Amino acid sequence: MDVFEAVASRYSCRAFLPKPVPEKIVRDIVERASRAPSAGNMQAWRVYALAGSRVEELKALLAPRMNELPKGEGGDYRIYPDPMGEPYRARSFKVGELLYESIGVPRADKPARYQQYARNFQLFGAPVGLFFAVERAHGVAQWADIGGLLQTVMLVARGHGLHTCPQQAWVSWHKTMRSFLNLPDNLMIYSGMALGYADDSAPINGWRAPRDPLDTFASFEGFEG
Ligand SMILES: Cc1cc2nc3c(=O)[nH]c(=O)nc-3n(C[C@H](O)[C@H](O)[C@H](O)COP(=O)(O)O)c2cc1C
Numbered sequence: 001m002d003v004f005e006a007v008a009s010r011y012s013c014r015a016f017l018p019k020p021v022p023e024k025i026v027r028d029i030v031e032r033a034s035r036a037p038s039a040g041n042m043q044a045w046r047v048y049a050l051a052g053s054r055v056e057e058l059k060a061l062l063a064p065r066m067n068e069l070p071k072g073e074g075g076d077y078r079i080y081p082d083p084m085g086e087p088y089r090a091r092s093f094k095v096g097e098l099l100y101e102s103i104g105v106p107r108a109d110k111p112a113r114y115q116q117y118a119r120n121f122q123l124f125g126a127p128v129g130l131f132f133a134v135e136r137a138h139g140v141a142q143w144a145d146i147g148g149l150l151q152t153v154m155l156v157a158r159g160h161g162l163h164t165c166p167q168q169a170w171v172s173w174h175k176t177m178r179s180f181l182n183l184p185d186n187l188m189i190y191s192g193m194a195l196g197y198a199d200d201s202a203p204i205n206g207w208r209a210p211r212d213p214l215d216t217f218a219s220f221e222g223f224e225g
Pocket of ligand 1: 010014095166207
């Protein structure tokens with residue numbers, strides 16, 4: 001698979017097959033992804049990879065807590081700007097619409113939407129969960145760098161025929177994750193990520209999030225050919 005194909009075929013996969021991914025492959029993905037650049041080559045990231053009994057333990061820990069604390073434990077950091085403003089709100093609304101439409105859930109059916117949201121904490125059935133932590137004291141530059149690491153993980157995963165879903169939703173369970181991962185105080189979870197083999201027959205994987213046309217977000221000046 002070339003880089004064009006890897007980029008074009010990546011999407012946020014929200015239904016996985018129960019097929020395990022060998023540790024060797026996960027190690028390969030994370031190791032190759034560490035070629036992602038970082039300002040000053042700081043490599044200010046920490047990755048926790050969970051599979052097998054650890055994933056089962058985590059899922060079992062969270063499942064009963066979904067109804068008890070629907071919004072989780074609050075956030076360790078704010079994911080979305082408040083207010084989100086336009087055109088961002090409309091884009092975000094659109095993916096929500098496409099996602100729920102794909103599984104036949106009407107916007108007004110809040111319990112069914114919540115049930116789908118809660119699937120984040122079952123890793124959408126993926127056999128592997130990756131958790132990416134940043135230094136609490138670091139700033140926006142290092143946060144951008146870790147975003148590059150996530151994207152590189154997602155593209156290298158494609159090279160192995162695997163799919164991913166980045167999951168900031170895990171931030172809402174930051175206290176539980178801190179103790180589950182034994183995360184030191186200086187680190188905080190930036191995002192989780194589900195990793196595994198896509199269930200291509202699942203309707204939730206059958207749509208793609210649109211992107212705005214090139215000339216609405218980029219300009220090109222001074223080119224001669
Ligand atoms: C850092 C990050 C965190 C995300 N967190 C979640 C999440 O918690 N749950 C989810 O279903 N999708 C999550 N997404 C997926 C986005 O909704 C998705 O990337 C966007 O709608 C574009 O769709 P695509 O990835 O399929 O191209 C996240 C994406 C990023 C980059």
